[in-house]
Amino acid sequence: MTTFLPLVQQILLGLNSQSDCMSNISANATAVTSGTAAAASTTALDIPTDFMSLFTLLLPFSALRDWLRLVMVGGFIEMCRRFVFGGYTKLVNSFFITASFEEQDASYTWMMVWLSNQPSWGKARDVQVCTNSIINNAAIMLDGADEGTARFRSSRKLAYLPSLLTTYNLWYKRRWMTITRVQQQTGWYGSKEQTLYVTIMTRDHSILVSLLQEARKDYLAAQEHKMGVYVSDTSNNWRQVAYRDKRSMNSIILDSGVKEVLVEDAKDFLQSKQWYAERGIPHRRGYLLYGAPGSGKTSFIHSVAGELGLDVYIITLSRLGLDDSALGELVNALPERCVALMEDIDAAFTTGITRDTIAAVESQDMNAGKSVPGAPPAPTTSRLSLSGLLNALDGVGAQEGRILFATTNAYAALDSALIRPGRLDLHIEFKLASKFQAQQLFTRFYLPSQSLASTKEDEQDNDDDEAEDNSVDSGYDSAGRDGDEKMPPSPVESTVSSTESAFNTTPSEKPTYRGTSHQSRIPQLKRTQIAKLAVRFAEAIPEREISMASLQGYLMTYKTRPYAAVANVSAWLQKERDEKVARDAKEKKGAVDMAATAPPQEVVDSGASEVLSVKPLALGKIETS
């Protein structure tokens, strides 16, 4: 500012003197020529109109010259500075390799797992502490040894994360390495994305490759008993939302052969990439699991994914904002080997209709062979079209190597194009529980945990068959004998405090209880006893009338009382039937009331009946019966 002031002053002074001079000349000329106004106006101030004349006008001012010199010298110095620093940065960078890991990409989690395995990272002095359960599995765990206390309390595990904007120094294969985590606003609903930058001092790319391989290996090792569950967010990116323990295949009880067929088929598919490529067949496989609600479709899919060691990507067709192109993008972004899961695939195109009404329409349709009034409305508000879904499943961009599982409770309502081989190759029906399933469920439910893993018969089982028929649940055999057997198990009621029982009793002494203890109720049954009870339980269960989920729910109320479970099952079944009759009557009445208030409706023509008609069984269809 101080540089400019003298310059401005000089320019103003110069202009004033020029203008004074001009006025004098003008005044003289006026006097000589008797002062015509026209003459005065023609001799106006000579204002420069181009750059050169402006430059010539300004050049005589010394301050301006100094200023120009300053600008040139300053510019030159700045140019040199940039050149030197730019060259230096380039030189330094040429000795480093930098990799960035976006939060929504799986590699970010790999790096977190890898970090958690680095001893030096555990000693970091500036960390972000986090209780997010997903990251917990991928960062330093603080309370891993605290499992015992966590069992009885709602507990969140603690983990260290690299602090934002802090640079950490580590050594990898004797190379210096820095790690920085930054967070940026993405602009969508204020959402933020995190990026991890890893810089390694090396010119050798194989070091980075080996780091990535190591990180992936660590991740897979950590995942051995776990399974990642991903869903798409509003920005249409896949996000890991859960990290679940794998569900054992043995815990799913289906009619014999069903599990084996599907698992063998899926394993064979994963190993046949070359076979598909040689024959020009897209390397994709689709399974449709259909049938009664609560028959184990979802549980089975999770179990299969665990068995195959694949993550599950849940595609929610009814997600807000999901249209054809978004679905296409999502499917294209699936990793090569994964399980994609579309639950209730029928619901994406039938709005305002419940499962029961679909089932009712199905049964009506199957009986009559044609459509009836009250058929489900045509797709209306969904932004997803059937053709969009079909394209996503097998369009050119559809990911190779993925296994698709779709579930539905309304098989007959599905379009034949959707369920044709190539899109959904194998159709498996899940029915209501058979006697066989009920028996297996009972057995698994009451077997002690250690026996669940073993397939061998307990060798000591044979000796106490006699006592079995006269037995009652052990809880009632002791203190709680007089208790109400229909009541679900109650929590521990003891006059002995937990501390007392833990520290003041010797192994020979047993704590004395006044009430009934949950602990004392746990039945100590042999396999043969359980097997006999299971047979009696299954005898009471009608074939294909109750879902496995309902049976499981019933057994849960008799968690530690197998004898009571068997004794009360008939009463429970009767209650279930009565409730169902009441529900059906209520629904029927609702439907009649609706029909009475609705405007007259035309009978749907054969076009609609095509959609609802029962489809011929596609190739590879399996029924669990």
Ligand SMILES: Nc1ncnc2c1ncn2[C@@H]1O[C@H](COP(=O)(O)OP(=O)(O)OP(=O)(O)O)[C@@H](O)[C@H]1O
């Ligand atoms: N065949 C089965 N074997 C073992 N458990 C089962 C079986 N079927 C259902 N269950 C139990 O019932 C519950 C519900 O099962 P699941 O959600 O898998 O049923 P679904 O067929 O997917 O139901 P929906 O069609 O309503 O989604 C789960 O807790 C599961 O453990």
